[in-house]
Amino acid sequence: MTTGADLSLTETFPNNANLPLVRRLEAVGFRAWPASSVQYDGSWQVRLTAGHPSNRLNSIVPLDPSDHRDVEIRLAKASRKFEAYGRPAVLRQTPLASPVLIDLIRKQQWASFDETIVMTCDLAHAELPDTLDHLPTHDIGRFVDANLATDGVSSKLKPALAEIINAIKPPSGLFMIEDAQTGPLATVLCVQDNDLAGIMSLSVAKERRREGLGIEILTSALRWARMRSARSAWLQVKATNAPALALYERFGFHEAYRYSYWRLEPSR
Known part of the structure; x- marks a missing residue:
């Protein structure tokens, strides 16, 4: 098929x-x-x-x-x-x-x-994994630093990324997983626009992938959005990113369009 x-x-x-x-x-x-x-x-x-x-x-x-x-x-x-x-x-x-x-x-x-690929998920009926919950931070600078680090992107982009996040009008949750010794491990931005929750900038440190951190932080973001009455979640992922596609499909995301x-x- x-x-x-x-x-x-x-x-x-x-x-x-x-x-x-x-x-x-x-x-x-x-x-x-x-x-x-x-x-x-x-x-x-x-x-x-x-x-x-x-x-x-x-x-x-x-x-x-x-x-x-x-x-x-x-x-x-x-x-x-x-x-x-x-x-x-x-x-x-x-x-x-x-x-x-x-x-x-x-x-x-x-x-x-x-x-x-733009994917959507019925968040109201999704069965979210029972993982450690992480609360969003209000520290944009700290989140930006963590996101750039886990993404392996130059810190020179910090002012531009901080400006973008500051300009987001709908309520946003900035989620991070950090290690006291090694620093940021994973990040995700969740933007809730009425009944829709957008998953943005999900990133896991290269050396810590395949340890369940992506599942853990994505679950926290989706649980936060659902508690705020979001009924559907959406995200965008490159068609060639097989590991990310497998992760999102596990949560019930399916293709809406490309x-x-x-x-x-x-x-x-």
Whole structure:
């Protein structure tokens, strides 16, 4: 049997997607990971964040499959905004992107990368493992330090990541597992937007993986969200991240839709 996780990006776009669900998850995703600058061109959202390289914060995001007026002119205009930031244009294709636009970027020799699966879970009825509970911290600086350390990312990104987390408007839980001798072991950010809980930045220190820390910290975040009346949880994970997919499926997460990024490959 072929599952959603086995299908290619082109096979899952756009006919297999529940578009109202996609629109809602895209909206809560924007609020959970806010860009510094957001501009609109019709239904296209142009997201830019000078201090952070994340594609989720720096991409053109079309939000209406029927919006394909003057796509070539508008794409060139949006691309110039990225040039002003000194970075190449990136387009994020979800099931809400117009096929006309995707045909155009294919013809212009844009290349697809970082296929990502958006997953959801019925949190109200999920059976969460009986693990040690961790309470969220209110210390953003400490959480950012821990997240960068467990992710193996440069501490130079601390100001940008702290700014992003400070800009999150919905209630957020910052969870950490630490060792007094060795330091941070695992982190996760849970953003509760009404009845939806978004799982962000889940990270386990490389040398401590496969010890159950991911299960422990994810359980704490989901338990916290459920106590605050969240009924569903969502997250985003790269399609190639088999260990993470296995973890999330264990909690009852299943695929809702996929997205991918596109960029113009430099001429050789």
